[in-house]
Amino acid sequence: MKPFVITTIVLLSLFLISQSFILFSVSKIEQHKYSVIKEYDDFEIRKYESALFSSVVMKDTSYDQTSSSGFRVLAGYIFGGNETGEKIAMTSPVSMELGDSTKMSFMVPSNYTEKDLPKPKNGRIFFERKGGAIMAAFRFGGWANDQRIAKYKKQLSEALEKQGIQHTGKFSYLGYNPPYALIARRNEVVVELIGFQ
Numbered sequence: 001m002k003p004f005v006i007t008t009i010v011l012l013s014l015f016l017i018s019q020s021f022i023l024f025s026v027s028k029i030e031q032h033k034y035s036v037i038k039e040y041d042d043f044e045i046r047k048y049e050s051a052l053f054s055s056v057v058m059k060d061t062s063y064d065q066t067s068s069s070g071f072r073v074l075a076g077y078i079f080g081g082n083e084t085g086e087k088i089a090m091t092s093p094v095s096m097e098l099g100d101s102t103k104m105s106f107m108v109p110s111n112y113t114e115k116d117l118p119k120p121k122n123g124r125i126f127f128e129r130k131g132g133a134i135m136a137a138f139r140f141g142g143w144a145n146d147q148r149i150a151k152y153k154k155q156l157s158e159a160l161e162k163q164g165i166q167h168t169g170k171f172s173y174l175g176y177n178p179p180y181a182l183i184a185r186r187n188e189v190v191v192e193l194i195g196f197q
Contacts, residue, residue: 029089029090029091029092030089030091030092030107030109030110031091031092031093031107031176032048032049032051032091032092032093032107033048033049033051034046034047034048034049034135035047037134037196040159040163042138042155042156042159043136043137043138043139043156043159043160044136044137045134045135045136045137045165045193045196046134046135046136046137047132047133047134047135048130048132048133048134048135049132050129050130050131050132051107051108051110051129051130052107052108052112052113052114052127052128052129053095053105053106053107053108053127053128053129053130054074054077054078054105054106054108054117054120054125054126054127055074055103055104055105055106055125055126055127055128056070056073056074056103056104056122056124056125056126057101057102057103057124058070058101058102058103058104059101060101060102061098061099061100061101061102062102062146063096063098063102063144063145063146063149063173064145064146066096066102066104067096067104067144067175070096070102070104071094071104073104073122073124073125074104074105074106074125075090076121076122077120077121077122077125078090078106081120081121081122082117082118082119082120082121083118083119083120083121084118086118088108088109088112088117089109090106091106091107091108091109092107092176093174093175093176093186093188094106094174094175094176095107095172095173095174096172096173096174096175097170097171097172098149098171098172098173099170105128105130108127114127114129133192134192134193134196135190135191135192135193136156136160136165136167136190136191136193137174137188137189137190138152138155138156138159138188138189138190139186139187139188140152140187140188140189141184141185141186141187142185142187143185144173144175144187148187149173149189152189153171153189153191156171156189156191157191160191160193165193165196166193166194166195166196167191167192167193167194168191168192168193168194169191170191170192171189171190171191172189172190172191173187173188173189173190174187174188174189174190175187176188
């Protein structure tokens with residue numbers, strides 16, 4: 001067998017092993033819990049449990065402009081940028097409310113209460129509890145960007161209108177994977193529903 005073929009097989013094997021390990025690691029991260037109320041062809045309706053979040057608001061309205069900067073602020077806090085230097089576990093998904101400004105949020109691990117949390121060094125970070133909302137969710141793979149998020153927001157909005165389901169019009173993007181996960185990526189566009197029975 002030619003050295004080039006052997007090298008290619010070895011590199012491909014290493015890539016698949018590393019990506020499989022990443023997928024396994026991601027599956028062990030605590031996620032915001034929800035139950036599926038109803039499934040449609042293009043989307044599903046979920047009821048989310050109440051949870052505590054650490055959040056930061058940014059003036060820019062673009063996913064492309066704010067995803068990295070918002071992540072650095074919140075990741076800095078959980079990786080020790082707090083008054084006690086405590087490391088706090090990462091959770092999933094990363095949420096971004098997209099509107100006149102952008103709010104990025106990390107769910108706080110369920111073993112914490114707000115009283116237990118160390119104070120952030122960055123004064124832009126705040127904590128908020130989000131109640132048990134009913135949301136419509138549209139899932140897509142690959143990499144997120146402004147164009148793809150806008151496309152799927154439109155598709156979800158049209159699908160909800162077709163079903164006669166009302167919503168708040170305040171959409172969020174949910175990202176479930178670290179940047180170095182290259183396969184089986186999970187992204188979602190979600191919106192809170194009004195009066196869904």
